[in-house]
Every structure is written in structure tokens, then in C-alpha cells.
Amino acid sequence: MSKKVKTVLGEIEINKLGITDAHNHLWISKQALEVAAAPVLDQRDKIVNDLVAYRQLGGGSQVDCQPGGAGRDGNHLRFISKASGVHVIACTGFHLKSYYPVGYKIWKMDIDQAVKYFLDEIQEGLEETRLDKPIFPGFIKIAVGETLRDSPQDLMEAAFIASKESGLLIEMHTEKGANVEDFLTFFEYLGLENNRLVICHIDKRPDSGLHIELAKAGYLLEYDTFFRPKYQPDVNLWPLLSKMVNAGLSKSIAVATDLADSTMWNSMGKGPGLVGFIEIIKNKMDSDFNDQVIVDQLMGGNISNRLAVD
Numbered sequence: 001m002s003k004k005v006k007t008v009l010g011e012i013e014i015n016k017l018g019i020t021d022a023h024n025h026l027w028i029s030k031q032a033l034e035v036a037a038a039p040v041l042d043q044r045d046k047i048v049n050d051l052v053a054y055r056q057l058g059g060g061s062q063v064d065c066q067p068g069g070a071g072r073d074g075n076h077l078r079f080i081s082k083a084s085g086v087h088v089i090a091c092t093g094f095h096l097k098s099y100y101p102v103g104y105k106i107w108k109m110d111i112d113q114a115v116k117y118f119l120d121e122i123q124e125g126l127e128e129t130r131l132d133k134p135i136f137p138g139f140i141k142i143a144v145g146e147t148l149r150d151s152p153q154d155l156m157e158a159a160f161i162a163s164k165e166s167g168l169l170i171e172m173h174t175e176k177g178a179n180v181e182d183f184l185t186f187f188e189y190l191g192l193e194n195n196r197l198v199i200c201h202i203d204k205r206p207d208s209g210l211h212i213e214l215a216k217a218g219y220l221l222e223y224d225t226f227f228r229p230k231y232q233p234d235v236n237l238w239p240l241l242s243k244m245v246n247a248g249l250s251k252s253i254a255v256a257t258d259l260a261d262s263t264m265w266n267s268m269g270k271g272p273g274l275v276g277f278i279e280i281i282k283n284k285m286d287s288d289f290n291d292q293v294i295v296d297q298l299m300g301g302n303i304s305n306r307l308a309v310d
């Protein structure tokens with residue numbers, strides 16, 4: 001039996017996902033937050049325009065990393081997926097506390113309550129979609145702080161239990177890869193299989209020795225500073241990516257754009273937009289690596305395989 005991925009429009013075979021941005025944000029509702037700078041993505045027609053352009057260049061899917069309570073709206077995700085023809089994979093889980101309205105329920109939950117919350121979303125659908133036609137999450141997003149001590153360990157443990165029960169992949173936001181070793185030890189101790197964890201934003205810590213070690217241990221490494229000049233991608237990310245490919249580890253990396261900031265879109269700003277994933281990143285990989293198999297792995301094959309469940 002072939003493996004499937006849960007999209008906002010239902011389950012599809014993994015080979016239908018195509019080119020897939022492994023970590024992005026397609027919708028973030030405006031909320032009353034303590035942090036005024038939290039991103040908002042709510043101009044639906046413009047979002048659709050960027051998605052249509054992405055599909056026209058060969059884009060297949062987008063992984064949406066905004067969990068419930070932090071501005072996710074599954075109903076809008078369904079609308080923009082239908083309108084654009086791009087597959088969208090939504091998530092349950094939790095983000096950094098600063099992205100939630102004050103007093104949001106998840107921050108008061110103990111482990112059992114959080115497990116129930118995640119599993120209810122996985123089994124009954126995203127909370128905001130249950131009245132109409134439920135949408136099911138395709139993975140679990142979590143966010144850790146700079147240190148284990150600064151991180152919500154109960155929610156992390158609950159995410160592990162929900163992943164174990166459902167088989168769903170965990171995408172873990174890291175603070176530029178800080179103390180990632182401690183978080184991996186935490187999950188290893190609980191019994192999470194390494195191939196169930198994606199380590200996000202790890203290219204902000206471009207230590208190739210560490211990356212080789214993590215890749216060999218079975219983790220999927222997510223790179224997304226291509227369009228962030230302050231991280232000097234030409235000096236850090238691109239050479240790191242070449243090193244990993246040359247070390248035969250192209251199966252352990254997924255590339256992404258993480259365009260939570262609307263100014264980085266085509267339709268809402270002057271950025272590379274969703275098409276930058278193909279026009280800029282894929283084109284450079286095509287010429288740098290000149291290997292269709294490797295480029296396909298990095299551009300979607302690897303994340304698709306990890307998202308797939310029986």
C-alpha cells in the first residue's frame with residue numbers, strides 16, 4: 001500500500017506532492033498580541049496570486065507551519081489551496097508563546113490535556129474547521145527556545161506522544177539551532193525515532209560537522225536562509241549545502257523559504273515571493289549540482305517522504 005500525506009483538501013499519494021516548500025506560512029490571522037511585530041498574512045486574493053504563480057512555474061505543494069491559536073485558519077488554507085491548485089499541508093502543535101493572545105489555553109495545559117488537544121485535532125480535524133468539513137493536519141509543528149530550560153517541556157512531551165500515536169512528523173522550530181543537541185537528547189530519551197523529527201532553521205548555525213552528524217543520525221535538516229541577507233547565504237548556506245550534497249547526504253535536507261513576512265512576497269511586497277523557491281533556489285541548484293535526482297530530493301522529495309504515513 002502506498003503512503004499518503006494529509007493535505008487541507010484530503011489525503012493524497014506522496015508522488016502527487018511535487019515541488020514542495022518544506023516550511024512556509026500562507027495564512028496568519030491578525031490577533032491581539034503583546035508582540036506588535038508578529039507577522040500577519042490575511043490578504044487572501046494576493047496570497048492566491050502568489051500561489052498561482054508558484055503552480056505555473058511547476059510548484060506542487062506548500063507546508064504551512066502556523067499552528068492553531070497562533071493565527072492559523074484552516075478554512076482560509078482550504079480556500080487558497082482550491083483557488084490556486086497548490087496542495088497545502090496544515091499542522092497542529094504549538095509555536096513560540098509570543099505569537100499567541102494573552103492567556104491562550106494551550107499554555108495552561110498539562111501533558112495529558114495537550115496530548116488530547118493534539119490528538120483531537122489529528123483525529124477530528126483542526127478546531128476551526130470542525131463545524132463545516134474537517135481539515136486534518138499533516139504534521140505537528142513545535143517551537144523550542146534557546147535552551148531546554150526556556151522551552152515548554154510538557155508541550156514537547158505531548159507532541160512526542162501525539163506523534164507516536166499518529167505517526168505524524170514533527171517539525172521543530174529552533175532558535176537558530178541553539179542548543180539543538182539538548183533538544184535531540186530530550187526527544188531521544190522519550191523514544192522518538194530520529195526520522196520523525198525535522199530540525200528547522202538549522203542553517204542559521206552552519207557548522208558542517210554538526211550537520212553531517214545530524215544527517216547521519218537520521219534527522220531531516222530544514223534550510224531556509226536563502227533570502228535572508230543577514231545570514232549571508234552565499235558565504236554560509238550555499239557552501240554548506242554543497243558540502244552536504246558532496247558528502248552524499250542530500251536525502252537529509254529539505255529546503256524552504258519561510259516567508260512569514262508579507263514584504264517578502266511578490267503580491268504583497270517586493271520580495272522573491274513563493275516563486276523564488278523555484279526561480280532562484282531551484283535554478284541555482286540545477287546549475288550547481290546538475291543532478292535531477294538530488295535537486296528533486298531537496299526540493300520536495302525528502303519532506304514528502306517524511307510527511308507520508310500509512
Ligand SMILES: [Zn+2]
Pocket residue numbers: 023024025065258260
Ligand atoms: Zn516559520
